[in-house]
Amino acid sequence: xxxxxxxxxxxxxxxxxxxxxxxxxxxxxxxxxxxxxxxxxxxxxxxxxxxxxxxxxxxxxxxxxxxxxxxxxxxxxxxxxxxxxxxxxxxxxxxxxxxxxxxxxxxxxxxxxxxxxxxxxxxxxxxxxxxxxxxxxxxxxxxxxxxxxxxxxxxxxxxxxxxxxxxxxxxxxxxxxxxxxxxxxxxxxxxxxxxxxxxxxxxxxxxxxxxxxxxxxxxxxxxxxxxxxxxxxxxxxxxxxxxxxxxxxxxxxxxxxxxxxxxxxxxxxxxxxxxxxxxxxxxxxxxxxxxxxxxxxxxxxxxxxxxxxxxxxxxxxx
Amino acid sequence: xxxxxxxxxxxxxxxxxxxxxxxxxxxxxxxxxxxxxxxxxxxxxxxxxxxxxxxxxxxxxxxxxxxxxxxxxxxxxxxxxxxxxxxxxxxxxxxxxxxxxxxxxxxxxxxxxxxxxxxxxxxxxxxxxxxxxxxxxxxxxxxxxxxxxxxxxxxxxxxxxxxxxxxxxxxxxxxxxxxxxxxxxxxxxxxxxxxxxxxxxxxxxxxxxxxxxxxxxxxxxxxxxxxxxxxxxxxxxxxxxxxxxxxxxxxxxxxxxxxxxxxxxxxxxxxxxxxxxxxxxxxxxxxxxxxxxxxxxxxxxxxxxxxxxxxxxxxxxx
Numbered sequence: 001x002x003x004x005x006x007x008x009x010x011x012x013x014x015x016x017x018x019x020x021x022x023x024x025x026x027x028x029x030x031x032x033x034x035x036x037x038x039x040x041x042x043x044x045x046x047x048x049x050x051x052x053x054x055x056x057x058x059x060x061x062x063x064x065x066x067x068x069x070x071x072x073x074x075x076x077x078x079x080x081x082x083x084x085x086x087x088x089x090x091x092x093x094x095x096x097x098x099x100x101x102x103x104x105x106x107x108x109x110x111x112x113x114x115x116x117x118x119x120x121x122x123x124x125x126x127x128x129x130x131x132x133x134x135x136x137x138x139x140x141x142x143x144x145x146x147x148x149x150x151x152x153x154x155x156x157x158x159x160x161x162x163x164x165x166x167x168x169x170x171x172x173x174x175x176x177x178x179x180x181x182x183x184x185x186x187x188x189x190x191x192x193x194x195x196x197x198x199x200x201x202x203x204x205x206x207x208x209x210x211x212x213x214x215x216x217x218x219x220x221x222x223x224x225x226x227x228x229x230x231x232x233x234x235x236x237x238x239x240x241x242x243x244x245x246x247x248x249x250x251x252x253x254x255x256x257x258x259x260x261x262x263x264x265x266x267x268x269x270x271x272x273x274x275x276x277x278x279x280x281x282x283x284x285x286x287x288x289x290x291x292x293x294x295x296x297x298x299x300x301x302x303x304x305x306x307x308x309x310x311x312x313x314x315x316x317x318x
Numbered sequence: 319x320x321x322x323x324x325x326x327x328x329x330x331x332x333x334x335x336x337x338x339x340x341x342x343x344x345x346x347x348x349x350x351x352x353x354x355x356x357x358x359x360x361x362x363x364x365x366x367x368x369x370x371x372x373x374x375x376x377x378x379x380x381x382x383x384x385x386x387x388x389x390x391x392x393x394x395x396x397x398x399x400x401x402x403x404x405x406x407x408x409x410x411x412x413x414x415x416x417x418x419x420x421x422x423x424x425x426x427x428x429x430x431x432x433x434x435x436x437x438x439x440x441x442x443x444x445x446x447x448x449x450x451x452x453x454x455x456x457x458x459x460x461x462x463x464x465x466x467x468x469x470x471x472x473x474x475x476x477x478x479x480x481x482x483x484x485x486x487x488x489x490x491x492x493x494x495x496x497x498x499x500x501x502x503x504x505x506x507x508x509x510x511x512x513x514x515x516x517x518x519x520x521x522x523x524x525x526x527x528x529x530x531x532x533x534x535x536x537x538x539x540x541x542x543x544x545x546x547x548x549x550x551x552x553x554x555x556x557x558x559x560x561x562x563x564x565x566x567x568x569x570x571x572x573x574x575x576x577x578x579x580x581x582x583x584x585x586x587x588x589x590x591x592x593x594x595x596x597x598x599x600x601x602x603x604x605x606x607x608x609x610x611x612x613x614x615x616x617x618x619x620x621x622x623x624x625x626x627x628x629x630x631x632x633x634x635x636x
Binding site (some may be wrong): 019020022027031041043044047081105108109254265268269272273274275284293303307310311314315 | 338339340342345346349359361362366399423426427484583586587590591592595621625628629632633
């Protein structure tokens with residue numbers, strides 16, 4: 001079970017490896033949101049997303065002779081990088097139709113990429129078979145104790161950085177796919193900043209967590225693709241993450257594509273940060289007024305976006 | 319005179335106000351440069367550029383009833399922000415043809431903007447007259463001891479952060495206009511990281527410092543405008559900065575527009591940072607192979623760029 005002790009242990013393992021990412025702000029964003037907005041810039045994490053925390057922690061905790069992972073994007077790059085740093089091989093199962101740049105990046109980081117057909121093959125089965133064949137550890141993208149604990153180290157940093165800014169009561173808005181980051185941060189803040197409340201943020205049409213929090217029932221999303229939010233369109237929360245989300249999170253928030261593209265453009269103008277759509281949903285929610293009280297904390301979870309998508313965001317009206 | 323004691327005093331004044339900006343890196347940039355590239359991300363400083371350090375230090379050291387500054391961009395916004403934080407009025411003299419967004423931002427930060435005609439009026443004379451009339455302090459953009467000391471605090475951080483990365487010998491490439499940042503960093507590193515060598519980086523056609531370092535003679539640039547590098551096209555180094563540059567800097571480096579647009583695009587892809595052209599010249603030089611030894615340190619000095627210019631950079635080929 002993941003608890004604060006597991007997150008503290010992860011923080012020790014990550015010291016000197018993961019970046020302590022900065023908490024940024026802009027008076028212009030504060031004015032738009034109607035309260036202080038503190039942005040935890042996880043797009044500046046190694047591999048361009050928070051995923052490095054969980055990947056590195058899992059590899060350090062399990063110390064396997066090699067690793068297998070499945071992912072179409074951020075988790076793939078994070079596992080490839082963490083494995084290379086530890087000097088063990090990484091086999092990454094990716095859909096054949098994943099963006100070419102993400103496949104190329106994963107390979108450039110030393111990952112051995114195995115492509116599969118998203119329509120006809122089961123990535124879980126392929127991952128499990130490869131791990132068993134090689135005697136490697138399977139590092140799952142979110143539903144794994146060591147991964148949740150690693151992502152939770154971002155929550156320890158949020159508690160300390162918000163405290164340094166004089167903020168102890170705030171909603172903490174977190175982009176939510178399978179819930180690894182959200183549940184990890186919620187566990188860390190429960191212990192270290194009990195005046196804070198975590199709220200998952202999802203894109204319209206992929207709001208499985210918001211619906212589950214509202215009804216108490218997990219019902220998967222209808223759609224599995226066809227979205228600019230490729231990083232966070234997981235069908236439903238995990239077996240490990242869901243009970244944590246249900247116990248600790250406030251109501252979920254939902255944003256639409258136009259709000260997110262606008263938030264990406266404002267991150268460019270005001271924070272000098274590059275965000276991917278899935279990494280900008282929490283900022284979009286804050287700019288739309290979400291949160292209560294004097295300050296709101298936003299996790300900007302990733303920046304692995306291609307140039308065309310950034311161009312699309314910058315073409316939106318301010 | 320600015321020395322390490324003045325820089326340490328500035329660091330004390332800036333504590334809790336200026337951001338300790340992160341030192342970032344990417345294995346993809348290391349591969350392109352042929353050595354480790356450590357990027358000091360001053361675009362993440364308050365107001366989007368290192369200028370906040372010097373502005374805030376000058377205001378804290380002089381404690382004036384108000385402040386006057388002249389600038390077409392980054393210094394204007396930094397002084398307006400620092401003055402607002404200290405609760406004193408700021409009068410900012412800006413050319414009437416400055417980018418509308420920079421004028422609007424300066425006003426939004428509480429600055430009282432006085433426009434002048436760049437072709438017919440002398441901004442130094444206007445600034446001096448306004449300061450004298452109001453009894454305000456004039457905070458110059460670079461040729462002022464308190465400003466140099468403030469910018470030097472970035473050098474203290476570079477020394478500590480590079481040491482934490484195991485780097486004690488390296489060229490430190492710094493975007494150079496009037497030389498306030500470059501001279502401040504050079505003084506800090508002389509005292510705290512004597513194995514490092516500062517090298518100013520300028521755009522083609524505005525290489526007054528590189529020429530002066532090579533010949534020992536300061537000869538102003540021919541052109542004063544017509545460049546995408548608005549932040550760093552000062553005609554020549556200052557009376558205070560030049561002797562420091564001459565004593566401490568290695569040979570200057572010069573980059574062209576295409577190299578800088580390419581560096582901006584790679585900062586987007588690999589660092590998730592938004593850089594303005596003047597803030598990207600040192601990264602461009604490193605990617606072109608500048609520096610010696612195992613590692614090179616690059617200052618990414620600012621990110622106040624409009625969306626169209628970012629779009630232009632992203633349209634360059636990788």
